[in-house]
Amino acid sequence: MATGRTHRPANRSRGIPEATVARLPLYLRALTALSERSVPTVSSEELATAAGVNSAKLRKDFSYLGSYGTRGVGYDVEYLVYQISRELGLTQDWPVVIVGIGNLGAALANYGGFASRGFRVASLIDADPEMAGKVVAGIEVQHSDGLEQVIEDNDVSIGVIATPAASAQPVCDRLVAAGITSILNFAPTVLSVPDGVDVRKVDLSIELQILAFHEQRKAGELSDEDAEELPQGAGEVTASPVAPPAASVTKRGSGSGKSPAGASGGTSGRNGEPGSDGDVPAVMPA
Amino acid sequence: MATGRTHRPANRSRGIPEATVARLPLYLRALTALSERSVPTVSSEELATAAGVNSAKLRKDFSYLGSYGTRGVGYDVEYLVYQISRELGLTQDWPVVIVGIGNLGAALANYGGFASRGFRVASLIDADPEMAGKVVAGIEVQHSDGLEQVIEDNDVSIGVIATPAASAQPVCDRLVAAGITSILNFAPTVLSVPDGVDVRKVDLSIELQILAFHEQRKAGELSDEDAEELPQGAGEVTASPVAPPAASVTKRGSGSGKSPAGASGGTSGRNGEPGSDGDVPAVMPA
């Protein structure tokens, strides 16, 4: 799943909990599928299964929207599709700009799930003059210079950042200055934005790292409960069973277990640019 | 089944909360950046700012890993980088396979953040025979036929699904059968997997929809608190202020407000395949 949601100190907009909002698109997708199969009604149980959630949770979620079900029968699919769409604001047209047309930007531009949900790609923007004029997903890529103009002309309020990490904040600043109030950030950086601007972050690398954590745990459990485990450090929560933090120790990593792949004390030295950290999509392949 | 702590389908591995795990990559990134700038130590306050979180939260998170800080000074950057890397399992090599080399798959293959975190792309798989042999990100794309072999040969335990929605579940099944135990799913589908297999989902469209929700709310708040709003339904939580669910009504959506952009009762009719719903990356552009 994706991370994100920056500002919004007190969510609870006007009743609908944030967690519920995050699930509405899930329900909507399941409902749309049912709609296409011309299924007239669904029970909370069926729909919950289709959406991969608990039926009680689903009912409670819907209860925040209002009572749109019929007891003894279930929910009217078409009606519910409309209600959720409206609640999410998908019954109106949302022009979006995508900045950074690398591999990822191109993937996003081609993503069918956008158009079918009311999102319209108003413009593709790239800083590389070489990219300008090229057609991606049927849309001509524009140079960054025209960013502000495009946003104004199309009344764009949602921006997608798919640039390298280094460019993300500057791009973000320009977007905000131009009037963008919602940003979907794919660059591996923490964006700082003024109040009133929503930022959601999707980080490809983070998800993998979380998987790796669980994977490692699974591997450790299956083999031996806690055999000769190198100092794992996860045993007790109170004291530190590993090694006392003897301050200024530097090259600690290389002495332990396997070969540090490149994440421990050595990510530097690979990338030329300092601070580039986890890089990014980069440019187009061809 | 009730054998102490063996199975642990839920989170709570052995102390580290799931929420904390999800933030560790964030800290790691910030720390890596500091490391590259040769900063020796950081306070929880500084690091928290860099990672975009609360300092108290950060300290508590670290406390689950052990006491790696020095009071009055802060945390040793290099040491902490190593500890977090080890905790996440990034000190070892994680071969991954990416299935579905469309725009998104290509973007993932090129994503620098993987390699620099110990993830190694063992193979790129695509079902399209046309793709086989093409080189993406320096790796030759293989046809799906070789999927099982690749997984076995490289001892792959993590798979990334970037296929169209329709193919996701079949691919998932094959991955699981071949021994994959962690899956990162980019296809807009709910995958069903046996116990013991972790699935994380990244949904590009859902994030945008969540943004749209907040964007809509902002727009509604700024203009008029609750002026002539079409039946919004979000006002009261108890009763349904919209329209009573008069059971078997079908084409309810089209009669109400503005022109449904395409999400309500009209997503069908566009895609040829039934049930395709929010489509997917599709194939390579060039």
Added chain:
DNA sequence: CAATCTTTGTGCACGCGTTCACAAAGACAT
């Protein structure tokens, strides 16, 4: 019209995650 059956909507309790606030720990100065 009454009885039965299905499914919703929700009150309630529980657990996780977040945040506050402070004592303990150590660095540093004198």
Added chain:
DNA sequence: ATGTCTTTGTGAACGCGTGCACAAAGATTG
């Protein structure tokens, strides 16, 4: 060695989200 100052580590309180379990509501049948 003692005192001061900084920053960690964590106990405790609070709030949100989840899931249970059940009463209410309506369909349906006889």
